[in-house]
Each structure stands twice: as structure tokens, then as C-alpha cells.
Amino acid sequence: MNIFLNKKKFYLFILFYSLLAIFFALYVEHFLEYKPCKLCLYQRVPYIFAIFISFVGYNYFKNDKILILIVVIFSISVLISGYHYGIENNIFEEFSGCNAGALEIIDKSELLKSLNNNVSSCKDVSFKFFGISLAGINLLLSLLIVVYSLRTLVYEKN
Template sequence: MTSRAPRIAAWLAFLLPASLLGGALISQYVFGLYPCEMCYWQRWPHWAALALGGIAVLSVRRVQGLGVAMAALAAVAIAISGLIGGFHAGVEYGWWEGLTRCATAAPVGGTTDDVLNSIMSNPLVRCDTAPWSLFGISLAGYNFLLSLAGAGAIYVLLRRRKTGTIAA
């Protein structure tokens, strides 16, 4: 009897980044929590993981080796986003200084007046200030916790053998 663990891992590798990206986009476009530069850094690995997880879901039943490999790569991308989130959370909590101070969504181009007006009309978002927190944990902190836990769960699921036990 073959284990369902690779299929579960593939679905987790797809649904976790989809959920985290969905939450980030909802918080941005519905609740007005504009992302800073480091928030964008966290999104890029999740976009990659979403694509890899999608391939894993589509291929795990047909070509199980490909599905497992894609889920494993998605887990790595998810973990990378989590580590970036951990670094960002440390910047927000004042544990260390970040690589950047602030970001704006102002487009570059046009006349000097156009650029200046665009900068002034767009929100300035600081990377060292958490715009929202729950139980003292910022969004970057939740990304850290959920991403590393999810990547670990995918890894454990992929280590299962045909009998359903965890390989040594």
C-alpha cells in the first residue's frame, strides 16, 4: 500500500504559499496595510513556491518522483520566505538593524514634478515598524512561524516511506 504522504505534501506545498500570499494581498488591498520593501522580499519565494507546488499537485499522481521533487523545492522556497520573515520581524522588534529603512510604491518616470507628486501621494512604509500585530507577533513574525512550520511539515511528509512511517 502506497502512502498518501506525497500527495498531502504536494497539496500543502501549494496551499500554504497560496494562503499566505492571499492573506498578504487581502491585508494590502482590503485593509490598507501597505507592504514595505522587506515585505515584498518575503513574497517572491512564496510566488516561486506557489508555482512549484502547483506543478507538484499536478504531477504527483502521474510522475511521483517529479511531484516529490517539486514539493521539496517548494518547501525550500517556503523556508526561505520564512527566514526572510524572521529577519524582518527582528528588524521590527528592534533586535537588529535592517538593510533598508522605508519604501514607497511611487512610479519612476515622467517630469520631476510628476515624480515628486507621485511620491507625496503614496504612503511611506517603514520596514522597522510593524503596521499590525496580534499577541505581539507581526505579520512578518507570523510568516516566519507559519512558513517554517509548513516547510518542516512538507519535509516530514516527503520522508515517509510506502508503509507510512517516517524514514530514518
């Protein structure tokens, strides 16, 4: 018996998983004091959407459009985390907004502002869990959710 093939339980799983992912990211940032890069912050956005969408899906679980939206949300998460993981492993180049060293400082006020803004580089892996960066874990888990979502979508239609 597979609990993920039932849509209502699947939405509940997505809701709790997304909440756990957001709380864990905030814990690492605020309590363990690791500064996230811009891509780390962008990776949280699909989870925030997933919290609201899975809550709606739990209450209206017979609508397939909500499950398709979950697939789209976590596919976006796969793209963002895959790109971030690629940057960490020197597969892709860092985009200009992510590079902490690419500052053009014109006057003293901009220098002070840049010193107060502790943005880490997307290349730097500051936190690992079981030897894998959080971007790598996010990539794997988001990919699993996409596969399970598609499987649930197909299984429930037949």
C-alpha cells in the first residue's frame, strides 16, 4: 500500500515537507548563522507557493489542476536547485547578481552599504548535510516530488 497514491495524503505530505524545508532553511540561517546566497533565497520561493497550493489541494483534492500546479512548482525548484548545484560544482558560471565579489563601489556610502550586506557567493558551499550541499538535497527531493506527483496524477486517472 502506497500512501502517496492517494491525492489527499499526498497534498498533506507536500504541505508538511514544504513547511519543514522552510523551517530548516530558516534554522540554518538564523540559529546556525550561515548566510544564504541569492539562489538559496530563490530556492525557498517554490516551497512557499507549495504550502499554499497543497493546502488548497488538500481541501479540493479531486481537481487535477492543483496537482499539475504542484508538478510545475517543483519542476521550477528542480531548475533553480540544479542550476545552484551546477554553480557549486563549477559546471555553470555564476550569474552577476550572485557574485559577492563583483561590486562596483563609487563612493564611501556604497562601500559602507556593501560591507553591511553579507551576501555569500553561490559557489561557496557553507552548509552540508550528510556530505551533500543543501542545493543538492533540494535537487534530489524536488525531483522525487515531481516523479511522485506525475505518478499520482497518472494513477488517479486510471
